[in-house]
Amino acid sequence: MVNGLPAVTALLPALLLAVTGLALLLVDTIRPDARSNTSMAVVGAVGSLAALAATVWLTASGGVSPDGGAVLLFADTVKVDTLALFFTAIFASVTALVLVAAHDYFHDHANPAAFYSLVTFAATGMALLAVANSLAVVFVALEMVSLPSYVLVAYLKQDRGSVEAGMKYFLVGALSSAVFLFGISLVYAATGSLILADIASASIDGLAGVLGVGVVMMIGGVAFKTASVPFHFWAPEAYEGAPAPVSAFLSSASKAAGFVVAFRVFTEAFPLEMAVSANVDWMLSFAVLAAVTMTLGNFAAAVQEEVKRMLAYSSIGHAGYALIGVAALTVDGPANGTVMGAAMAHLLVYGFMNTGAFLFVAMAERWGVGRTFADYAGLWRRAPVASVAMAVFMFSLAGLPPFAGFFSKYFLFQAAIDNGFLWLAGLGAINSVVSLYYYSRVVKALFLDDPESPSALDAIDVRPTALYAAVVFAAVATVLLLPGFGPVIETAEAAASALF
């Protein structure tokens, strides 16, 4: 470990997030009035940025390196490596953006305090999920992410849509948690272990069928968390009904949390060779999931009339792209590490551009301009900076070359081709073309269309500074990730290659 610090230092990011959550509760106890909004946002943002700084420091210092430098803690149930740190960086950045934006979104809310701590605790759960090395820890961490999320979706308790969405999310979530847990128990029954490495080395004579069912059920759990087909039904409802910052949080951070489970658990606990020999070909399942998910998500997004719903479906489509990271793996594939690394890099870029897009929607909700494409017409006249930022997000999500989204998608498809999955990459490219259609509708509405009535834009008289800051920061990050893509992709590839 770095400079002889105790090994537990490796958990610093997760601990910082947890401490931030507790500190937020403390602030709320001291000042239980609405005015605590600002102090809560500041504490939350500082805490999550500190966690981000800790991940960068740990990655850069090399104490946790991909070549065997992983830190194992608590009887091997926790493993901190570059993969975990990479994902924690995504969680921490999205959390910081969401918390800053929430300051304006909840400015006149009676009691915003709980919101901040719930987001931070969910982020803690994600950080824990990233380091989990035992299925028991995976499950506990997953629930630690899920439970606050249910509450967050239903946070606007006066709003019927929000409550309904929370209810749906909760029911589907509880079901899929149960399925996931049952899958874990079957895996335990077959292998007699919960530690990932031990599962891989356990002898499974005669119990391959049990193991197979268990793996399939675990895939179901992952599919729920990443909003992939066939467990995607909750996503459009939940993202649409939830307060927009929560939608941003769920569709970026929570989704990435689902992927860290997929990336680590499946490659470590069920290595590719074993999976094929035991007829538990989870790569094939993921390939089908990826293909169906991206196609369904993109085509459903193309027919939406409301911007937030469109973003929700497009977020399903992006889950399909990221699934290529596990779908395009083969035994001894030459580009296994590259594929997964590219998927991780895409999730990082996606974390910024998607969060930013949802935060722009949050801003529109704050202004009360409406929800459909037509309502966004001419917003550019009153909010030029934010509209430019939104255009950056849209073009980047569509994968247009000047922006970071182009590179992350390109790397992903190229790696898939290198591994022999030409059809998957081709499908992804076709889907990207489809997505350009609906993303450019937003840009067209913002910049080219005239508002239906001159008074439609009068509502935009407030300048939500914090929201603006968050949106602009996300846009700058989306653009700057392009020149800075080298270190990102290298870190991601190194982290992913360590799994093979």
Place this chain on the structure above:
Amino acid sequence: MAAAFVGALTVFLAPDEWAGRLAFAISLIPFVGSLYLWSGFEAGGNALLGGEIAYATQIEWLEVGGRTVSWFVGLDGISLPLFVLTTFLVPLAILSAWTPVDTRQSQFYGLMLFMEANLLGVFAALDFFLWFVFWEAVLVPMYFLIGIWGGPRRKYAAIKFFVYTNAASLLMFIGFMSLVFALGDSVSSFALPEIAQAIAAGDLSAWFGIPADRIAMVAFLAMFLGFAVKVPIVPFHTWLPDAHVQAPTPASVLLAGVLLKMGTYALLRFNFTMLPEQASMLAVPIAAIAVISVIYGAMLALAQKDLKRIVAYSSVSSMGYVILGLIVFTEYGIGGATFQMVAHGLISGLMFMAVGVIYNATHTRMVGDMAGMADRMPVTVGILVAGAFGYMGLPLMAGFAGEFFIFVGSLSAPALPYAPVFTALAMFGIVIVAGYLLSAMQSTLFGPFELETDYDVGPAAFHDVAPLAVLLVAIIVLGVAPDIFFEMIRDAALPVVEGVTIDG
């Protein structure tokens, strides 16, 4: 080179100032910079074929699947003239925007400068990824320039422009990528010189069971179609009149002056330099398309009533000459085509600006509505007529030099069967051009002034006429002394020609 370019880029991205004056001042910096580059220019040969690259800068950027992407820029005899053309046209286009653009000026000039930075990037980049980023980044500001400041049907035109060119880019991207995949491990980067030389060395191999020569042919066709939309040549030209007519004058100037050259420049760089064998196999159909573009574009122009549409369609015609020059694969053909790119950039820029000035004064562009403009706006009209003569290829003007080189090259082209026939047909295009331009001038400019308008039609402001005069001087200088560019162009064009004779 790097300092001027990066410096220009940062200056461009930053300002969103309130007046066009600052934008104009800033745009002079890259112009002076490019003149400085020109004065110190010493490179030999073609950048892609082992020639010496002037001001080359290569910084490793990132790595994809074992191939490096780098910030690799540099200039050779083909890119420098276009580089200078861009920096020269932008300040003039900005000047010409002072009168017509009266809303959201800061954003307008910001986008213009942003586009200039990307255009320069297109001509300087020597790494495919870098090049592609710039190539696509040009679309975004143009989309907004047309969509926000354009004419009445601006939304339709902007979206049509965007969709057409984007689909074309995708096709081209796929084509190029299949080449890279087929090269396999024999290239270690996306640097264009390395790829071009690997192809020339015969390193293409089968990929996914498809034989190498078929991949090369498919890639050639995909890239050709992709660039053909950008050029544009018949039948992919339909986005152009819409985009041109709806675009505000300064955007039209850059669209015709520089954006169209991106297409021909890329054709020369990618299709004809990298895959000369495939090009010569398809020489007859391509030459036919070129001649059809010349004639058909001219005929369409003949049928137009809108001055701006006339100029727009004649661009289709002029670009046909460029394609013809490229396909014949002779020293004068390719050199003349490159020279014609510069010449057409200047002339069409002049024409669009002059039409814009007239439109600002009269608020009509219809040939039938106007007459006798010469009485009211003598200077503008004089320059417009001079520009039209340049378009027709009057000797001692840049257009003549370009077309003359092309015809000299294409008459004796060993790579193209029936070369004299194609040349003669294309030459006939000049007659049509002269015909419609003269008739349009006649009915618009001369005779008694009859336009019924509420506007006070009088001589244009100094800052409107000045860029026209500067352009005209440049056109004449290039026409009288084509050697100032042609020597270096020929230097860079020769290796391309030699590549063919060796292979074929």
